[in-house]
Amino acid sequence: xxxxKIIAALETAFAEISGAEYEDEPETFAExxxxxxxxxxxxxxxxWIPYTIEEAVELLTGRKFGWHEDALKDEWSxxxxxxxxxxxxxxxKCLTAERSNxxxxxxxxxxxxxxxxxxxxxxxxxxxxxxx
Amino acid sequence: MQxxxxxxxxxxxxxxxEEAWQELLQEADAEDYSLEEYxxxxxxxxxxxxxxxxxPEIIIRAVEKLIGKSLAWYCELVRDPSGFxxxxxxxxVDPQTRKCLTYRQFTFDGVNVHYFLSVSGxxxxxxxxxxxxxxxxxxxxxxLVAE
Numbered sequence: 001x002x003x004x005k006i007i008a009a010l011e012t013a014f015a016e017i018s019g020a021e022y023e024d025e026p027e028t029f030a031e032x033x034x035x036x037x038x039x040x041x042x043x044x045x046x047x048w049i050p051y052t053i054e055e056a057v058e059l060l061t062g063r064k065f066g067w068h069e070d071a072l073k074d075e076w077s078x079x080x081x082x083x084x085x086x087x088x089x090x091x092x093k094c095l096t097a098e099r100s101n102x103x104x105x106x107x108x109x110x111x112x113x114x115x116x117x118x119x120x121x122x123x124x125x126x127x128x129x130x131x132x
Numbered sequence: 133m134q135x136x137x138x139x140x141x142x143x144x145x146x147x148x149x150e151e152a153w154q155e156l157l158q159e160a161d162a163e164d165y166s167l168e169e170y171x172x173x174x175x176x177x178x179x180x181x182x183x184x185x186x187x188p189e190i191i192i193r194a195v196e197k198l199i200g201k202s203l204a205w206y207c208e209l210v211r212d213p214s215g216f217x218x219x220x221x222x223x224x225v226d227p228q229t230r231k232c233l234t235y236r237q238f239t240f241d242g243v244n245v246h247y248f249l250s251v252s253g254x255x256x257x258x259x260x261x262x263x264x265x266x267x268x269x270x271x272x273x274x275x276l277v278a279e
Binding site for chain 2 (some may be wrong): 014018042043064065066068070073075076083087089091092093094095097099103105106107
């Protein structure tokens with residue numbers, strides 16, 4: 001899928017999630033990520049980031065999924081990494097589960113500090129949905 | 133605690149928790165002390181980032197012992213702005229089928245469907261560990277049978 005289409009879905013999703021769609025001069029998702037990267041403010045609504053990714057995936061696939069997300073932290077602040085678990089509600093299959101070397105991991109972790117990182121995360125989930 | 137729907141007695145559940153605890157002690161080469169003693173310490177220091185948190189490991193091992201199967205797990209220590217809340221969220225996946233065993237869906241308003249992947253519970257006392265093991269078994273056991 002083209003990058004522009006993914007960015008448009010991310011911006012639409014972010015406007016819904018942040019309430020920016022009701023503002024006169026709304027902040028874009030790209031700007032939001034820039035200020036997250038700069039300040040890592042502990043009071044930052046950091047979960048808007050994974051929610052935006054998830055909503056963009058659902059907008060682009062036209063489907064709903066079960067999600068679990070976590071904003072990873074070190075001793076001081078958010079690291080900028082997010083773990084995601086995605087389940088297909090029709091099959092109950094955990095799309096993010098992966099088996100390797102005899103063990104199975106349930107989540108995937110992405111650093112999301114820029115719009116490019118966000119696009120890559122969305123592309124990854126679109127591939128997972130396609131493969132499923 | 134809805135124990136009657138499960139093919140286990142409370143004694144078996146306590147036994148599995150105790151075995152899981154003993155295993156952890158052995159693996160850590162730690163001196164012998166009871167889970168009750170550990171929980172006293174845990175209640176004082178759970179918000180200390182240096183405090184090792186063995187609670188999810190005990191719960192996961194106890195569940196796996198009872199169902200006789202190893203699962204893939206994701207566990208989150210739930211935090212609010214002031215730190216760890218004492219609540220744990222568990223997501224269990226069957227590694228063979230990749231089926232999410234802790235999945236639930238709700239329709240609060242009759243229209244919008246909400247999906248939840250995890251089973252959560254607060255652990256403060258020993259009874260809370262038993263309660264959370266039972267809660268997980270109540271969700272996981274029927275899903276495994278249905279596979």
